Amino acid sequence: MARTMQWLVAAASVAQVLASPHGLVRRQNSLPIENCPGYKATNVQQTSQGLTADLTLAGPACNTYGQDIETLKLEITQETGNRLHVQIYDADENVYQVPESVLPRPGADGNVSSTTSQLVFKIVNDPFSFAVSRRSGGEALFNTTGAELVFQSQYLRLRTQLPENPNLYGLGEHSDPFQLNTTNYTRTLWSRDAYSVPGGTNLYGNHPVYFDHRGADGTHGVFLLNSNGMDIKINNTAETGQYLEYNTIGGIVDLYFLAGPSPTEVSKQYAEVVGLPAEMPYWGFGFHQCRYGYRDVYEVAAVVANYSTAKIPLEVMWTDIDYMDSRHVFTTDPERFPLEKMRELVSTLHARQQSYIVMVDPAVAYYNYSAFNNGVEANAFLKRSNGSIYQGVVWPGVTAFPDWFANGTQEYWNNEFTTFFNADTGVDIDALWIDMNEASNFCTWPCSDPFGYAAANGYPPTPPAVRADAGYPIPGFPADFQPSSGGRKVKRQSSNTTSHLGLPGRNLIDPPYTINNAAGSLSNRTIDTDLYHENGLAMYDTHNLYGTMMSSVSRDAMLARRPTRRPMVITRSTFAGAGHHVGHWLGDNVAGWPWYRVSIAQMLEFAAIFQLPMVGSDVCGYAGNTWPELCARWATLGAFYPFYRNHAEVGSVNHEFYRWNLTTVAAQRAIDTRYRLLDYLYTAFHEQTVSGKPLIQPLFFVYPEDSNTFPIEHQFFWGDSILVSPVVDDNSTSVTFYLPDDIFYDYFTYEPERGTGNWVTRNNVDFTEITAHIRGGSIIPLRQNSANTTTELRKQDFVLIIAPDLEGKAEGTLYLDEGDAIEQPQTSLITFSYANGTFSMGGSFGYPTDANVVSLTVLGQGSNMTTPAHKRDSSVVVDAKRQMITKKLSVPLTESFVTPLCQECEA
Ligand SMILES: *[C@@H]1O[C@H](CO)[C@@H](O)[C@H](O)[C@H]1NC(C)=O
Ligand SMILES: *[C@@H]1O[C@H](CO)[C@@H](O)[C@H](O)[C@H]1NC(C)=O
Ligand SMILES: *[C@@H]1O[C@H](CO)[C@@H](O)[C@H](O)[C@H]1NC(C)=O
Numbered sequence: 031m032a033r034t035m036q037w038l039v040a041a042a043s044v045a046q047v048l049a050s051p052h053g054l055v056r057r058q059n060s061l062p063i064e065n066c067p068g069y070k071a072t073n074v075q076q077t078s079q080g081l082t083a084d085l086t087l088a089g090p091a092c093n094t095y096g097q098d099i100e101t102l103k104l105e106i107t108q109e110t111g112n113r114l115h116v117q118i119y120d121a122d123e124n125v126y127q128v129p130e131s132v133l134p135r136p137g138a139d140g141n142v143s144s145t146t147s148q149l150v151f152k153i154v155n156d157p158f159s160f161a162v163s164r165r166s167g168g169e170a171l172f173n174t175t176g177a178e179l180v181f182q183s184q185y186l187r188l189r190t191q192l193p194e195n196p197n198l199y200g201l202g203e204h205s206d207p208f209q210l211n212t213t214n215y216t217r218t219l220w221s222r223d224a225y226s227v228p229g230g231t232n233l234y235g236n237h238p239v240y241f242d243h244r245g246a247d248g249t250h251g252v253f254l255l256n257s258n259g260m261d262i263k264i265n266n267t268a269e270t271g272q273y274l275e276y277n278t279i280g281g282i283v284d285l286y287f288l289a290g291p292s293p294t295e296v297s298k299q300y301a302e303v304v305g306l307p308a309e310m311p312y313w314g315f316g317f318h319q320c321r322y323g324y325r326d327v328y329e330v331a332a333v334v335a336n337y338s339t340a341k342i343p344l345e346v347m348w349t350d351i352d353y354m355d356s357r358h359v360f361t362t363d364p365e366r367f368p369l370e371k372m373r374e375l376v377s378t379l380h381a382r383q384q385s386y387i388v389m390v391d392p393a394v395a396y397y398n399y400s401a402f403n404n405g406v407e408a409n410a411f412l413k414r415s416n417g418s419i420y421q422g423v424v425w426p427g428v429t430a431f432p433d434w435f436a437n438g439t440q441e442y443w444n445n446e447f448t449t450f451f452n453a454d455t456g457v458d459i460d461a462l463w464i465d466m467n468e469a470s471n472f473c474t475w476p477c478s479d480p481f482g483y484a485a486a487n488g489y490p491p492t493p494p495a496v497r498a499d500a501g502y503p504i505p506g507f508p509a510d511f512q513p514s515s516g517g518r519k520v521k522r523q524s525s526n527t528t529s530h531l532g533l534p535g536r537n538l539i540d541p542p543y544t545i546n547n548a549a550g551s552l553s554n555r556t557i558d559t560d561l562y563h564e565n566g567l568a569m570y571d572t573h574n575l576y577g578t579m580m581s582s583v584s585r586d587a588m589l590a591r592r593p594t595r596r597p598m599v600i601t602r603s604t605f606a607g608a609g610h611h612v613g614h615w616l617g618d619n620v621a622g623w624p625w626y627r628v629s630i631a632q633m634l635e636f637a638a639i640f641q642l643p644m645v646g647s648d649v650c651g652y653a654g655n656t657w658p659e660l661c662a663r664w665a666t667l668g669a670f671y672p673f674y675r676n677h678a679e680v681g682s683v684n685h686e687f688y689r690w691n692l693t694t695v696a697a698q699r700a701i702d703t704r705y706r707l708l709d710y711l712y713t714a715f716h717e718q719t720v721s722g723k724p725l726i727q728p729l730f731f732v733y734p735e736d737s738n739t740f741p742i743e744h745q746f747f748w749g750d751s752i753l754v755s756p757v758v759d760d761n762s763t764s765v766t767f768y769l770p771d772d773i774f775y776d777y778f779t780y781e782p783e784r785g786t787g788n789w790v791t792r793n794n795v796d797f798t799e800i801t802a803h804i805r806g807g808s809i810i811p812l813r814q815n816s817a818n819t820t821t822e823l824r825k826q827d828f829v830l831i832i833a834p835d836l837e838g839k840a841e842g843t844l845y846l847d848e849g850d851a852i853e854q855p856q857t858s859l860i861t862f863s864y865a866n867g868t869f870s871m872g873g874s875f876g877y878p879t880d881a882n883v884v885s886l887t888v889l890g891q892g893s894n895m896t897t898p899a900h901k902r903d904s905s906v907v908v909d910a911k912r913q914m915i916t917k918k919l920s921v922p923l924t925e926s927f928v929t930p931l932c933q934e935c936e937a
């Protein structure tokens with residue numbers, strides 16, 4: 031019965047397409063894609079920076095998935111010496127394009143000529159095809175010859191040949207191998223609430239960019255700026271050879287080619303297109319604790335206290351949707367999380383130098399309360415064509431969803447934030463967590479009875495029983511948090527797109543080309559794709575932007591309430607360029623070794639390829655029950671995520687690090703390691719926000735000509751200098767890791783280890799330990815001591831570890847600033863170098879700090895141990911066992927400095 035109804039609805043919308051008056055050819059002689067005629071280029075004009083041409087359909091339309099567009103425009107622009115932009119769009123400019131308001135385009139340099147750029151393009155007029163190659167060496171990077179371009183009203187196909195066995199990375203969000211499969215592989219891009227992040231499916235976000243690494247021949251990137259649902263197919267067949275093929279259900283061909291030629295340069299060039307990542311506050315790199323299912327404000331306080339008791343530094347406490355009144359955003363549960371207790375919780379945390387974060391979902395309860403009523407008044411909610419507010423079902427039951435493109439939405443959102451998160455009267459959060467923004471809708475399409483669905487499925491869920499107090503003392507918290515404290519007072523931007531609005535007359539619910547969406551039909555379990563935003567864009571075209579738009583609107587709302595401080599916003603759904611606004615946690619993973627392992631590949635994707643470096647997965651696993659060995663390992667791995675948060679689902683076993691001795695010890699060690707390195711991490715992160723150079727790098731970024739590194743996805747470089755090689759096998763205490771042909775030093779023992787381009791096995795790696803190496807050629811600034819909070823950490827002195835390369839040289843940098851303000855009046859960017867036995871320090875010294883450098887340690891000095899003392903600096907102490915020399919000193923980080931350590935140290 032329901033099926034028939036669905037069919038009727040679908041049939042009705044097809045009828046609309048057929049009756050469409052907008053000049054589209056009637057869909058009568060629909061033919062398979064293989065019969066499509068392709069296009070012919072005419073009016074080909076060389077321009078100062080590229081080429082333009084008209085493309086006309088080269089034969090009878092095949093109208094496979096909607097109507098063929100008869101006339102297209104081709105526009106090729108050399109935007110910079112290493113970036114080529116290729117656009118193919120409908121001559122009438124009706125076809126939807128990603129709005130500039132969501133992703134501003136970088137534009138062209140102005141003085142790049144077609145003869146000096148690194149990339150050359152070539153077009154073939156009839157049948158039309160184009161190719162992009164490197165000027166130097168002539169290597170073809172992209173070549174569409176052999177498969178006709180198909181440009182229909184609801185389908186776009188573009189295929190490029192690739193060399194055999196290409197090394198491809200990117201095209202997320204996914205949990206497949208970091209190095210992409212090259213045969214029979216489909217990557218679907220369509221934002222989805224993807225519980226357990228299954229492989230081979232579309233996940234939360236969309237990043238249609240890939241890196242193609244060709245070893246000594248260089249690396250290039252290809253970014254398709256298109257937000258429509260798509261299947262990208264990578265395959266190798268007898269007839270066609272190796273190829274990559276875009277199949278989108280709308281939008282235009284909008285390709286950016288990035289010349290590299292090194293992987294790092296491709297990353298930087300991609301950042302020039304989508305924007306540099308947002309700077310994050312220093313404290314944001316501290317350790318975070320979260321859980322869905324903390325029953326009340328007392329339990330939250332108790333967790334904070336338990337961390338202190340266990341002597342595990344906790345920087346940031348989080349609360350999931352539990353704090354809301356019946357899951358209504360912008361409310362607090364008056365009995366379990368009463369506002370005045372929330373305020374006291376936050377002020378207590380602040381007094382302890384700790385921070386607080388809560389979750390906000392986009393869906394607003396369809397219910398008579400201020401956040402809903404204000405949204406109605408501001409016209410901020412998505413509407414159906416009859417003007418009624420569109421209803422879905424999320425945590426609070428029936429909900430409305432903000433229309434991020436509506437004129438009134440930013441101001442509405444700002445007002446909710448300045449009121450609810452008011453520092454003087456509300457919940458004074460330090461940063462923000464946004465979730466469910468794919469957008470997730472529990473009600474399956476067509477969701478004809480949202481109230482019935484919510485009631486039948488128990489939304490909102492019944493909250494836990496109310497407690498008057500925790501029933502036990504909570505050390506470090508005010509009297510109001512202690513048993514029998516009594517007195518529980520209960521208190522009750524817009525885009526102005528004028529063209530590119532999208533073709534009329536399309537089937538926005540069941541398009542004729544079906545992408546491989548793991549949720550079924552396009553609108554299933556999300557917002558209906560046939561809704562129109564206030565500005566006329568269709569959800570069919572903008573679905574993949576919803577999370578990123580919530581991100582930038584929420585970031586701006588955080589700025590509106592606190593204009594001078596860096597907003598830290600952590601989101602689930604992202605689109606290309608999201609890193610410019612927010613960070614990302616990797617969604618609802620599971621407590622199991624496969625998720626522990628895949629988190630490394632996903633971190634590499636986001637930090638190194640997608641320019642979204644504030645990233646990490648739920649440490650110990652979100653869903654299911656973790657156990658001490660897994661959780662301990664994860665504590666040590668998570669300490670090397672840029673974003674380090676322990677999180678668990680309601681109903682799963684509690685896994686705060688203090689729950690087991692093993693995880694307590696692992697977390698203490700891991701946090702100690704991370705915190706001593708926090709300025710090294712902060713420096714690498716800052717560098718990425720300035721230049722796009724990734725702070726987390728796959729091994730091939732550092733050793734691009736070593737083909738053994740190309741598939742490696744369980745090791746990574748943390749910054750330029752630290753190679754992390756976690757144990758990855760289930761319940762194992764041994765690790766087999768790759769050491770490139772170079773000199774390394776064990777991070778923890780400082781012993782030199784000469785890499786030979788081979789795999790090395792190490793046994794007896796305790797569950798509280800992780801394997802890491804310093805790459806020769808590095809100088810690492812470490813805080814001399816860790817601390818309980820990052821505020822205290824910032825007062826500690828520095829020690830420098832000098833790890834010479836094979837020529838006896840090393841260098842490093844240290845960035846210092848105040849850590850939280852957007853405008854930094856004073857910063858330091860200090861450079862360290864070591865050569866010929868002499869250490870020197872230079873660069874800029876604007877930031878005032880009392881922290882000094884108190885020692886210099888040079889590793890790998892085996893042959894210098896015999897250097898007579900008179901040839902060494904007399905204050906240098908030899909540690910023969912660890913083959914290192916250390917000089918104690920006290921040098922301020924406010925001026926240049928040079929010192930010899932060893933007069934005749936050998937190279
Ligand atoms: C593109 O591929 C075709 C067919 O394989 C080939 O003839 C042509 O030379 C290639 N173009 C470039 C620029 O490599
Ligand atoms: C990738 O390819 C290999 C073999 O070529 C196959 O075993 C594996 O299942 C594929 N993975 C995915 C995610 O398609
Ligand atoms: C890859 O090609 C094979 C052989 O033609 C075909 O059976 C398969 O469906 C293709 N896979 C994809 C993902 O296109």
Ligand SMILES: *[C@@H]1O[C@H](CO)[C@@H](O)[C@H](O)[C@H]1NC(C)=O
Pocket residue numbers: 214
């Ligand atoms: C391609 O992959 C699909 C699904 O992943 C699988 O069903 C099919 O058998 C594979 N085809 C080939 C030719 O490997």
Ligand SMILES: *[C@@H]1O[C@H](CO)[C@@H](O)[C@H](O)[C@H]1NC(C)=O
Pocket residue numbers: 437524526564
């Ligand atoms: C939104 O703002 C634009 C520009 O100010 C205006 O033209 C448009 O009419 C507004 N739309 C609505 C629905 O108010």
Ligand SMILES: *[C@@H]1O[C@H](CO)[C@@H](O)[C@H](O)[C@H]1NC(C)=O
Pocket residue numbers: 130524525526
């Ligand atoms: C409309 O868009 C144009 C071009 O992007 C911009 O210059 C203008 O300020 C926008 N107007 C409004 C009201 O947002």
Ligand SMILES: *[C@@H]1O[C@H](CO)[C@@H](O)[C@H](O)[C@H]1NC(C)=O
Pocket residue numbers: 474475549550551554555
């Ligand atoms: C919607 O998703 C549910 C599972 O969540 C599935 O059972 C159903 O078949 C899907 N419906 C459509 C129309 O894809």
Ligand SMILES: *[C@@H]1O[C@H](CO)[C@@H](O)[C@H](O)[C@H]1NC(C)=O
Pocket residue numbers: 691692695798
């Ligand atoms: C706690 O774990 C550490 C590391 O595994 C171990 O050395 C120590 O003996 C354990 N302590 C207790 C009390 O079990």
